[in-house]
Amino acid sequence: MFLIAGLGNPGKKYEMTRHNIGFEVIDYISKEYGIKVNKVKHKSLNGEGVMKGQRIILAKPQTFMNLSGESIREICEYYKIPAENVIIVYDDISLPTGSIRIRAKGSAGGHNGMKSIIYQLQTDEFPRLRIGVGAPEHSEHDLADYVLGKFAKHEAADIIDAVMTAPDALDAIMSHGAEFAASRYNRGSGKAE
Numbered sequence: 001m002f003l004i005a006g007l008g009n010p011g012k013k014y015e016m017t018r019h020n021i022g023f024e025v026i027d028y029i030s031k032e033y034g035i036k037v038n039k040v041k042h043k044s045l046n047g048e049g050v051m052k053g054q055r056i057i058l059a060k061p062q063t064f065m066n067l068s069g070e071s072i073r074e075i076c077e078y079y080k081i082p083a084e085n086v087i088i089v090y091d092d093i094s095l096p097t098g099s100i101r102i103r104a105k106g107s108a109g110g111h112n113g114m115k116s117i118i119y120q121l122q123t124d125e126f127p128r129l130r131i132g133v134g135a136p137e138h139s140e141h142d143l144a145d146y147v148l149g150k151f152a153k154h155e156a157a158d159i160i161d162a163v164m165t166a167p168d169a170l171d172a173i174m175s176h177g178a179e180f181a182a183s184r185y186n187r188g189s190g191k192a193e
Contacts, residue, residue, distance in 0.1 A: 001057065001079060001085065002054055002056045002057070002086075002087060003057045003072070003075055003076065003079070003087070004029070004057070004059070004089065004170060005044075005059040005068075005071075005072055005075075005087070006021075006023045006025045006026035006058075006059070006060055006089045006090070007022035007023070007068050007090040007091070007113040007114075008021070008022050008023035008024075008061075008065070009065055009148075010060075010062045016150050017147070017148050017149060017150055017151075018093075018134075018148070019133075020091075021090070021091045021131045021133060021159070021162075021163070022091065022131075023060050024159075025129075025131070025163055026060050026089070028166070029051060029058060030047060033049060033167075034049065035048070035049030035050075037059075037060060040062070042059075042075045042078060043062055043070055043071040043074060044059045044062055044071040044074075045059070045060040046059050046060075051171065052171040052174075054171070056174075057081075059071065059072070065113040065116075066112045066115075067116055068117055069113075069115075069119055069120030070120060072086065073120040073121060083125055083126040084127075086126040087126070087128065087129060087173055088113075088126065088127075088129070089128070089130075089131070089166065090114065090129075090130060090131070091111075091131060092109070092111070092130035092131065092133065093132075093133055093134065093143070093146070093147065094109070095130060095131070095132025095133070095134075096134060097133055097151075097158050097159065098131070098132060098155070098157075098158025098161055099131070099158075099162070099187070100129065100130070100132070100166070100169055100186065100187070102127065102169060102181045102186055103127065103128055103182065104127050104177070104178035104182070105124050105126065106128075107124060108124075127173050127181075129166060129169055129170060129173070131159075131166070133147065133151075133159075134155070168185075169184075172185065
């Protein structure tokens with residue numbers, strides 16, 4: 001069994017913001033594979049089902065970004081899911097909008113949600129799928145305001161493409177490992193070659 005957790009902040013005011021791209025991916029998988037993500041358990045909205053032959057739990061932690069690890073740890077403990085079967089989907093300002101990057105392990109890279117998860121799991125050895133949300137054009141732009149802001153109209157096509165590509169990339173991680181998935185999906189556009 002795999003846990004696929006998308007990071008974001010709960011509440012209407014955060015919907016469709018850069019920081020909530022992880023939630024968008026979970027919502028898309030939920031719709032495409034008929035997995036209802038509506039159980040409130042472990043400080044998260046969860047759903048269990050099957051995606052491309054793999055048993056999965058989809059999770060949207062409801063703790064707010066900076067405490068995401070509490071929810072992830074509780075789910076892992078309850079379902080006895082090892083860290084290597086935890087896949088985190090989240091936003092990355094260091095990547096061009098709509099690009100996808102997969103890594104097998106690594107640091108939080110300054111992302112507070114990832115810092116919380118690494119702290120709670122006591123390891124950084126779990127795969128992650130990062131979706132580029134671009135960086136603010138002006139250095140004086142407040143970073144918090146930027147990531148909590150909505151995408152511009154000209155970014156929509158790239159973001160939709162990344163969200164729609166994510167299930168195939170996640171399947172590649174589950175079926176063949178993060179290194180293989182990275183070799184196929186770590187492209188500027190987010191599309192596989």
